[in-house]
Amino acid sequence: MEDERFRALLETVTNFNWEGPRSSALRAEYEEQKAKQYDLWDASRDEAEKAKLWGMYKAPAPAAVRAEYDEIRKRLREYQRALRRDFPEWHYSDGSRVRQFVGRDGLSQGAIQSELRNVWQLASTGKADKAKRKLRKMSESFALNVDRALATTDSWYNREKRETEVVPRKARPNEAATLRQMVETLEWLQRRLGSLKVCENPKCVSGRKYFFKVYPNDTYCCARCIKIAKALRKAKRDAESQKPPRVPNFSEETRSKMRMSAVLRHANERASKGKN
Ligand SMILES: [Zn+2]
Helix, strand or coil: CHHHHHHHHHHHHHHCCCCCCCCCHHHHHHHHHHHHHHHHHHHCCCHHHHHHHHHHHHCCCCHHHHHHHHHHHHHHHHHHHHHHHHCHHHEEECCCCEEECCCHHHHHHHCHHHHHHHHHHHHHCCCHHHHHHHHHHHHHHHHHHHHHHHCCEEEEEECCCCEEEEEECCCCHHHHHHHHHHHHHHHHHHCCHHHEEECCCCCCCCCCCEEECCCCCCCCCCHHHHHHHHHHHHHHHHHHHCCCCCCCCCCHHHHHHHHHHHHHHHHHHHHHHHHC
């Protein structure tokens, strides 16, 4: 039963498609442009120029791009709600809000989805050692945060006084418990690296492209992807078998030269025979 929970959570988090089905070439272009503007602003030394560049960088996005961002935000909110409803063990309350480390927080801060996809990809292509190291690193960082959540003091360096100040604070046991749940989840995954697989249908849209194998030779995530792969293989075989037999493809000029040389050869042969 516990296994099923881990499996379901990990599949949900890893497969969640927050980009949505819409093509976002427009947004990619916009983001690239923003990155360029930021670099220009960062490199500029002239204050007036800098202010102008900052204004350009901060200008509101075109309506179409804003609509795409709105859609992403909407999808994320729905995803958050679904996670909270289906996986309460990975959530905790800090008194005012429900929080977690697997969904949006995970996407933006710890980027747990991209890390998990990376682990899946590595394990799926025979790089289990690398995948294991990556997972261990992830669970270590969560374990470190367990200690932080349970600490009863905070400390920071005071520059004016030139000393470290220590102040008391409340331990956060709920947060620590959820972090511990994350550590357990990642350790569970570490023991199952052998069954991770990324569907080999390059156009997989099943929503469970990252899956756990049932049989050792599983290559595709679902019956539909198997069918598509089979059809693709057949189309390739057919294309190959229908290719016309290989014939030298000489140009008309070359062909006429070849004819000429054959005629000359025959003529020469006849001439030398006549001499004998
Ligand atoms: Zn698939």
